[in-house]
Amino acid sequence: MEQGSGIKGRRKERIRSLLDDQREAAPLPLYTLEEDVPSFKEWGRQRDGREPGYEPDPEVLWKQSRRGWMDEGGDGGRPRFTAGLIRRTVASVLVFGAVWGIFLAREPWAVKAQAFITDALSNDMDFAAAQVWYETHFNGAPSFIPIFGEDEVPAEKVSTAHTLSAPLEGSIMRSFADTLYGVEIMPQSDSSGNVTVKSVDTGRVLSVSKEAQGGIRIVIRHTGSLTAEYGHLSGTRLSADDWVESGDTVGWMQETESEAPLLFFAVMKDKTYIDPAEVVSFD
Known part of the structure; x- marks a missing residue:
């Protein structure tokens, strides 16, 4: 019995020594696991179930804020x-x-209040002051407003000589100095039958009326603030509000055996009669 007890004791001592040798030879772990260490979601969790340590998705927050801007108080x-x-x-x-x-x-x-409202609606906005304010605070004018940042080019009035064509080929029998109203033109001597009277420029017919002597007078508003009167006509196909181009037929004069037809022609500019020879070439 003593021998068996000694063998059993020596065996335990041998096993104990082997275990000690394995502990000394085994590498140390990088970390130790503890059963009581909480997980990531459990760590920092409050008692009410919220997770303050969790950072929300910024895109979700932006969409929620944007929905608040666009909503008009609807449900859902x-x-x-x-x-x-x-x-x-x-x-x-x-x-x-x-x-x-x-x-x-x-x-x-x-x-x-009426004066203030009228002034606010009738006067233009001072874009120059707004541009200065933008340049002072933002170091430049906003590019999405086209009027800002553009160099203002002063307008230049370009005037060119615009000579009107004669209403017919002929000679002036009575000048503007004689009448201070218009001129009377006799057609060329080789003209026979009806004499065609043409428009001196593009314009709109203002009126077609009868003269006291029995002729027809046509008033046409031309370009350049000019108004021309064609009188002593025998006939016309025009009526008020008709449009004519330069060289179109205004009317005609019929030659008789007793007398040659005379065209009365007058030009008015800015409600003042002027000499037709200043704007019409009769040569």
């Missing part, structure tokens, strides 16, 4: 176009009614 985060349109319409009607009431009133305060 959906914009309600009809509700917004109704509110804007009501606001517009109220503003219009207020302005209309101000212009109907005759009180001193209403007169001042």
Whole structure:
């Protein structure tokens, strides 16, 4: 029994020594696992279930904020176009009614308000001051406004000599100095039958009327603030508001055995009669 006990004791001592040798030879672990260490989601979790340590997705936050800008108070985060349109319409009607009431009133305060509203609606916006403000605060004008940043080119008036064509080929029998109203033109001697009278420039027919002597007078508004009168005509196919081009037929004069036809021609500029020879070449 003593021998068996000694063998068993020596065996235990041998096993203990082998285990000690393995512990000394084994590498140390990089970390130790503890059963009580909480997971990532459990770490920092509050008692109410919220996770303050978790950072939300920025895109989700932006979409939520954008929905708040676009919503018009609809249910479920959906914009309600009809509700917004109704509110804007009501606001517009109220503003219009207020302005209309101000212009109907005759009180001193209403007169001042009328003057302010009229001035605000009739005067142009001072874009130069706005451009200076933008350049001061933002170091440059905004590119999305085309009027900012453009160099203003002063307008130059270009005037060219515009000579009108003669209404017919002939000679001036009575000059502008004699009448201070117009000239009378006799057609060429080789003309026979009806004499065609042509428009001196593009224009619109203002009136077609009968003269006291029985002839027809046509008044045409031409370009360059010129108005021409064609008188002593025998006939015409034009009527008021017709348009004519330079060289189109205005009317005709019929030659008789007793007398040669004379065309009365007058030119008015800025409501003042001028010498037709200054704007029409009769050569």
